[in-house]
Amino acid sequence: MAVTSPSRVSTAAAVSPRGPSRGAKLRAPGWYRAALFDVIGFAFAFGLTCLIRALMHQHPVVDGRAILPVALIAVPLFFLVGLGVADYWFYWASGRPTRPEDHSQHGAHTWRDYFRVNTDHKVIGTQYVVHSFFFLLVGGLLAMLIRAQLAKPGMQFLTPEQYNGVFSVHASILIFLFVIPVFAGLANFVLPLMIGAPDMAFPRLNALSFWLLPIGGIMMMMSFLAPGGAFAAGWTNYAPLSTTMPPGQLFFALAVQFAGASSIATALNFLVTIITMRAPGMSFFRLPLLVWANFATSLLVVIATPFIAASQFFVLLDTTLHFHFFDAFVGAGRNGNVIMYQHIFWFYSHPAVYIMILPGFGIISEVLAVKARKPIFGYRMMAFSLLAIVVLGFTVWAHHMFVSGMAPWIRIPMMITTAIIAIPTGIKVFSWIATLWRGVLHLDTPMLFALGFLTTFTLGGISGIMLAMIPFDIHVSQTYFIVAHIHYVLYGGSLFTIFAGVYYWFPKMTGRMFDDRLGKWHFWLTFISFNLTFGPMHIIGIQGMPRRVAEYAHQFAAWNLFISLMSFVLGASTLIFLYNIVVSWRGGPRASANPWRALTLEWQVSSPPPIFNFDTVPTVVGGPYEYGVPGAVHGIFKPPAEAKRGAARPVAAGSGPPRRGADGEGDHP
Amino acid sequence: MVAIWVVGIAIGIPLALIIPWFPTKGSLQASNIHTLYDVLLIASVPIFVLVETVVLYSVWNFRMRPGEEEKDGAPIHGNTRLEVAWTVLPTILIVGLCTYAYTVLHGNEKTHPGAMVVNVTERQFGFEFSYPRTGGKQIVSPVLYLPNRRPVVFKLRSLDVIHSFFVPQFSEKLDAVPGITTTLRVTPTRVGTYPAECTELCGAGHGLMRASVQVVPDARFQSWMSTQKLDGAPPVGNPPTQSSQPGIPGATGNNHSTAGPSE
Incomplete structure (x- = not known):
């Protein structure tokens, strides 16, 4: 394949007075070539699938359901190559002399530079954050649909299949396309600066990491258009429900591969950058805690993420090629294979929740120290507690399976390890509040979100300790108590830290100041409506309302209506944030x-x-x-x-x- | 500030304990679990109040006043004794809670030699209960009738995907997993009608997958059993029922169709 070096394209552009020729546009990295390669990729998938089916005498030879998974893998890969993530690698692999100081893909001068393959960590960080917030809005909109449906008992405007799809996509989008990447994006921007480095260790890999994400996001959203509807077995996608559902499932199984690859590549990048590119004099115990937090998170990501890839590949193989990994009535084993899915899935998905909070811990440490004008209390223990959470985080996964029917003895060590994780987490919370003590507190927007986090995350942690106690968990498992807990730690936890971090680093990233008064309105409206939305869920959960239900018993009607109304306020509060950010970015006072x-x-x-x-x-x-x-x-x-x-x-x-x-x-x- | 903390606890703990969190206590297991929860509340309130007190006190007392824009706080890096305390004390608390929770679990799952076996078969989207009798025959019922104060062993099975069996008043729950049989032990202690819910997402009908559990005095249960045809023939005569609780659709235990609007 002919790969034109970018410098040659710009020369051609300079030469022709009417801009680059169409041929040049299709040969240069960018959206035109990506679109062309999409078509080539689809043709490749189509042809490969039909060829194999013809050779194996499977009829009909042209079968959409067989082409779909192949296309979902091939088209994105061709897209990435067309866009230009691999140009330099092909150039180098073809034997041409290397160009060590080629910064042609680096830096941003116009808005267009944010829509191409860019190797500058600051540009990539911005791309990540904006991209992730787009998906926050998508996931949030799906949440509004959920609460609209649940405002009253009795089916309303979504069929049960559609409703199941809505909450499944809601969770998957917010986990894989918002929380995990937005932390990666903020760290992408800030981390090299914090350690005195000119960029990340692998800038081109960094660019690839970002461009893998829109693929995952679009794929998840596209599942709504699949025959049979969106994937609808929850983000947890338990077999054998997931292996017996319409093709919408494939979109989740494959989107997760792309998002997971993005996450792993970024984590590798962070690890190498932190280990090898610190400025002179920056020993590990002089690292800001944000760097420590991302170091710990990256360890979790590289070890754990392959497990969700594996679990979804097994679902894919069961579904498309009729393997029997999780088939209870046919095939090898016949006993407990079903539960094996859960073990593999949760072995990633529990560390995933630490992936979704540890960077937030780092952000809180940064914000509290600066806004209280005090050293972080107990810095060394803060660093060690991060590492303790990483290690312990791999030992607790089966607390998601206390009622799964697994061998009963496993529950006991899992209860103990789950309870033990409270110790390093408690050390962090106590150290943060000790950091406030005798400080000089600047109560602006980032600080308010950090303080709000201390409240809501403590509540989420307390409900977590309660859940560690097996008999209580047996009662509340798969009820709204769980929904309450997860939103206290994901919204009141992760999202509050994300808001704190975005406000805090907004001046650095954009060169403008945000409106602090609007920020405070955002905080208070969010904090109050958040607690009124998710607080009562503890109550209806213990009362027995199951989760993931499109329909519920009349006794829960009053609370559900109240929760839905509060959730609409919560959704609206996000608009204040959006307005503030957009208007400040375009014309706020210079920072x-x-x-x-x-x-x-x-x-x-x-x-x-x-x-x-x-x-x-x-x-x-x-x-x-x-x-x-x-x-x-x-x-x-x-x-x-x-x-x-x-x-x-x-x-x-x-x-x-x-x-x-x-x-x-x-x-x- | 310690005074504020103590006052906060003095208000918080009674408040937390007074709230009627749980549905009616309907089993021995539920009794133990409700007590465990009370203990958890008593352990949690002081921690939460502590964090809140320090945050609010700091915001009130240490916030920046006008003129302090350039001022820094006290350069406190740590306090070894405090850090040891807040590592050791939570550890002791955790060990205590885990031990207590273990004894509750052990007590709740004790086997009883005379326990009655009830088979629970779940499929998309309904429950079927069967009572094994002598000679390999069984009584099949869409409603789960149980005698009061007799230990029951539920054998859970699924015919298709993972389901779950949960009765909030029993505070007991276990998944029904295709391919294996799972075992759940409950001793009901209160006469009444309760819902059984599926709490594991099983498809479009998951939200409507409920059945009725009717705990009746032992004598009535025996007379009901004696009037049942074996091997799933429709029950003869009127089964003994309590007045059904309001607001539980599906109390008859019939499968609901999954398409279209419900009641």
Whole structure:
């Protein structure tokens, strides 16, 4: 395949006065070529499937249901190549001399640069965040449909099949296309800056990671158009329900592969970047906790994500090629194969919930330290507790299966390990509130979301401890108590940290300030309506209302109506956020380099940062949270040799421009 | 601030305990589980009140006043004694709760030699209950009749996908898994009519998949059994019933069609 180097295309464009020829547009990486490759990819899938079916004497040879899974794999891959994620690799693999300083795909000067394959981590981070918030709106809209349906008992405007599809897509979109990627995106932007690096370790892999995501998202949404409707076995997709459903299932099984690949590639990138690209002087115990959190999360991602890929591949094989992995009545085993699905699925999906909260923990540490003007209390234990959660997170998966009919003895160790995870989590919550103590609290929007998080996440954690106790879990499993718990930790937990982080780094990413008054309105409306929406679900859950039901008993009608009304307020509160962000981004007041007077390195460069982040490589000479320590400095823009020399100059209390100073680490009473 | 915490607990714990969280206590298992939940509330309220008290107190007392824009907080990096305390004390609490929960579980799942076996067969989208009798025959019923105060062993089976069997008043639940038989033990303790629900997503009819459980005095149960035809013939005469509880569609246990609007 002829791959035109980008520089040659731009030369051609410069030469022809009427812009690049259509041939050139189709040969250059970009949307035109991606569209062409989509068609080629579909033809490939069509042809390959029909050829194999003809050779194996399967009739009819042309069968849409057989072509569909092949097309769902082939077309996205061709799309990615057409868009240009692999141009450089093909160029290099074909033996041409390498071009080490080729930054042709780097950086953004116009909005168009955000819609192509871009290797700049700041651009990719922005792409991730905007893309993810689009899917927050999709998932949120589906939630509004759910609550509209449940406002009154008795079927309303969705059939049961449609309703089951709506809540399945709701969860899948929000988990795989919002929470997990938005954290990856924020970290993508901030993390290299925080460690003093010019970019991530693998910028082209980073670009591929991003472009895998729209594929997953579009695929999940497209499932609504499949014959038989959207995938409708829940995001948990238990076999054998999932293996006996219409082809909409395939869209979930394959979308998860793309989203999972994106997640794994990003995690690898983070791990290598954090381990090898820290600025001189940045030891592990001088890392900001956001970096620690993403380090821990990346470990979880690379180890756990292959398991959900496996579980969905097995479902795919059962469905399309009539394997018998999870077939209870035919095939090998005949006993307990059904439950095996759950073990494989939850072995990923429990670590997944830590993937969905650990980066948020890192964000909260950043926001609280800066907004309380205090070091994070117990920094080392905060770092160790992250690692403890990573390790323990792999030992608890079967607490999702207490009533599954698995061997009863497994429940006991799972109860114990689940309860033990409360210890490192508790250490974090207690350390955060201790960070507030005797601080100087700046109660702006990021801080409000961080404080709100402390409340709602504690409640979610408490309901989690209750769920660890097997007899109580037996009563509330698969009821609305579970729905309450998961939304307290995912909305009141993860989403609150995401809002805190987006507001906090908004000036750095966009160079503009958001409207803090609107932000406070957003917070209070969200916090109040959130608690009124999900609080009562604890009650109706214990009273016995099952989850995932399009229809419920009349005794739950009053609470459901109340919850639905509150949820509409909650949905509306998101619009305040959207308005604030869009209007501020387009024309808000310009932000200075360091509006929060923070010490971490991302705030020591302009807002937004220069294209390669640092004009001078910084040297790190102290901890990242030394607020209130006179003369403390985190990073300076002098080479390491000079940093060692020179005595401390007298400095005023509070932070100011970077000055030389002693290491601020150590225990101060 | 400690005073605020204590007052908060003094208000919070009674409040939490007074709320009628659970449906009517209908089994021995439910009794134990309701008590376990009360203990969990008593353990949780102090923790939540502690976190809230510190947050609210800090916001009130330590917020930035005008003129303090450039001021930093106290450079406190940690406190070893405090950090040890908040690691050790939760550990003790966790160990205590796990031990207690284990004893509850063990007590709830004790076997009783004279327990009555009831087969529960689930499929999309309904329940069928059968009572094994001598000679390999059985009584089949769409309604689950149970004698009061006699231990029951439910044998759960599924004919297609994973279902579940849950009676909120019994506080007991277990999945019915195709290919295997799962076992659930309950001892009902209160005469009444309760819903049995499927709580594992099983398809379009999941929300309507319910049956009726009627716990009756032992004598009435015996007389009902004696009037039943064996092997699934329709029951003769009127089965003993309590007045059905309002608002439980599906109390007759019949399968509902999954298409179209319901009542």
